[in-house]
Amino acid sequence: MKKNQQRLLKIIPLLLLFIYGNCVTAQDIAPVKKEKINLVHGAHRDGKRPDEAMKKWRGYGLGQFIHWGLYAIPGGEWNGKTYNGAAEWIRSWDGIPKSTYDSLIYKFNPVNFDAKAWAATAKQMGAKYVTITTKHHDGFCLWPSKYTDYTVANSPWKKDIIKPLVDAYDAAGIDVILYFSVMDWNHPGWRYDIKTEADSIAFEGFKQFTRNQLIELLTLYPTAKGLWFDGTWDKSWVKQAAFADELEQELRKLRPGIIIGSRFRADEYGKRHFDSNGVLIGDYEQGWERKLPEKIADVHGNDWDCVMTVPENQWGYNKAWKGHIKTAFELIEMTAKSVSLGGNFVMNFGPQGDGAIRKEELQLAKEIGDWMKVNSEAIYNCEYAVLDKQDWGYFTKKTGSNKIYMLVFNTPINGKYRVKLPAKMGISMAAPLSNPGVKLKIEEIKANEYFIEFNNPSAKQPFVITFETDTDKKSNQNYEKAKT
Ligand code: FHN
Numbered sequence: 001m002k003k004n005q006q007r008l009l010k011i012i013p014l015l016l017l018f019i020y021g022n023c024v025t026a027q028d029i030a031p032v033k034k035e036k037i038n039l040v041h042g043a044h045r046d047g048k049r050p051d052e053a054m055k056k057w058r059g060y061g062l063g064q065f066i067h068w069g070l071y072a073i074p075g076g077e078w079n080g081k082t083y084n085g086a087a088e089w090i091r092s093w094d095g096i097p098k099s100t101y102d103s104l105i106y107k108f109n110p111v112n113f114d115a116k117a118w119a120a121t122a123k124q125m126g127a128k129y130v131t132i133t134t135k136h137h138d139g140f141c142l143w144p145s146k147y148t149d150y151t152v153a154n155s156p157w158k159k160d161i162i163k164p165l166v167d168a169y170d171a172a173g174i175d176v177i178l179y180f181s182v183m184d185w186n187h188p189g190w191r192y193d194i195k196t197e198a199d200s201i202a203f204e205g206f207k208q209f210t211r212n213q214l215i216e217l218l219t220l221y222p223t224a225k226g227l228w229f230d231g232t233w234d235k236s237w238v239k240q241a242a243f244a245d246e247l248e249q250e251l252r253k254l255r256p257g258i259i260i261g262s263r264f265r266a267d268e269y270g271k272r273h274f275d276s277n278g279v280l281i282g283d284y285e286q287g288w289e290r291k292l293p294e295k296i297a298d299v300h301g302n303d304w305d306c307v308m309t310v311p312e313n314q315w316g317y318n319k320a321w322k323g324h325i326k327t328a329f330e331l332i333e334m335t336a337k338s339v340s341l342g343g344n345f346v347m348n349f350g351p352q353g354d355g356a357i358r359k360e361e362l363q364l365a366k367e368i369g370d371w372m373k374v375n376s377e378a379i380y381n382c383e384y385a386v387l388d389k390q391d392w393g394y395f396t397k398k399t400g401s402n403k404i405y406m407l408v409f410n411t412p413i414n415g416k417y418r419v420k421l422p423a424k425m426g427i428s429m430a431a432p433l434s435n436p437g438v439k440l441k442i443e444e445i446k447a448n449e450y451f452i453e454f455n456n457p458s459a460k461q462p463f464v465i466t467f468e469t470d471t472d473k474k475s476n477q478n479y480e481k482a483k484t
Pocket of ligand 1: 067086088089230231289307315
């Protein structure tokens with residue numbers, strides 16, 4: 001009996017293996033296709049927005065971000081102590097009394113504020129749009145909101161800041177997007193989470209306040225092209241899928257064509273940016289903050305922009321810019337890379353408490369602008385060129401044409417720039433963008449692969465070579481494949 005049992009125990013695993021081997025097919029082990037979830041408050045569109053307003057947004061290439069508010073007055077320093085965190089967060093750092101911070105309103109008197117000068121700086125840099133903080137997390141409103149006392153109207157300055165900015169940027173032909181932090185540290189109804197009945201009642205009041213302020217902003221500044229939301233990550237707001245969705249639709253109805261990114265609202269399962277089916281919520285992906293995608297697959301076919309600080313992580317004015325400060329060429333390269341991957345690049349400015357833009361930012365705007373004056377054709381209204389990236393830099397393509405730009409950041413010693421084209425495509429002519437009369441030598445080196453020759457040893461800054469693709473100029477040569 002015992003022996004029989006032992007034998008059986010040995011046979012059972014073999015038997016099971018045999019049965020499994022015969023029953024499990026390749027289909028069974030293939031990844032299970034996820035069922036689409038029915039969502040009421042998920043994304044309301046799959047794919048890019050095709051309208052004119054969004055086409056214009058897509059063509060901006062380069063933008064400016066402005067972080068300005070009460071935090072610019074301490075500029076990252078409190079009672080002689082420098083804080084390493086982002087200067088615009090100083091109210092939340094340990095040892096800063098909230099009420100003392102809030103009373104900075106009585107010191108807000110930016111005598112050197114000049115909206116036209118800000119717009120002129122953006123114009124000089126080549127920015128096509130600006131995103132301006134109307135209210136950051138501290139809750140201080142740069143416009144005279146009638147729904148709170150915590151505004152410019154009650155500061156020594158008294159006047160609206162947003163209106164002259166919108167007017168000045170509009171006049172300069174630069175589109176304005178209004179930044180708005182939903183999280184509001186000053187409002188008594190704001191909660192990080194809703195745990196009690198009292199929280200719930202307080203937050204209901206806060207939601208109405210938020211709605212009122214957003215409608216007020218769109219009514220006061222009707223030329224604004226979009227709303228840039230922030231401070232939407234806390235549990236309290238993530239739980240408001242229905243409210244936020246309805247509010248977004250109300251805002252879109254009030255200003256048809258308005259552009260709202262993926263940061264405003266979560267779906268009913270609390271998923272942000274991408275809904276529970278993986279579809280982008282909003283008009284463009286707003287998650288590229290202080291980082292860039294590496295390859296086109298990273299952006300999943302969506303519109304996107306990258307917002308970037310000049311030092312490591314300072315948006316508001318910080319007297320002590322520590323660590324690595326990005327140079328104009330680094331910022332230009334980020335702009336080129338963004339456009340080459342179908343996005344826009346937005347450089348942040350943190351004006352001083354007195355309203356002046358710091359000299360380092362003015363200098364960067366000038367240097368970037370000098371480069372843009374010669375090369376912006378390769379940035380504006382350009383898109384992903386669908387070409388293999390090469391070591392010398394980035395490709396962009398003029399939207400709606402066959403004109404390709406090579407934005408060169410690393411020059412090969414032999415002066416030969418490799419270009420790989422898709423099958424059945426050739427190059428009709430190549431020239432430096434700054435000197436279109438000079439025709440560059442094109443050498444076919446294998447099927448659909450070329451060297452464009454440009455001896456430019458004196459290059460001290462990134463430059464652009466252009467060429468046109470031509471389906472009539474495809475190779476007539478037969479390249480023998482190796483037999484290996
Ligand atoms: O906390 C803010 C930060 O201060 C800054 O405004 C940036 C800009 O994208 N947004 C938040 C962090 O994601």
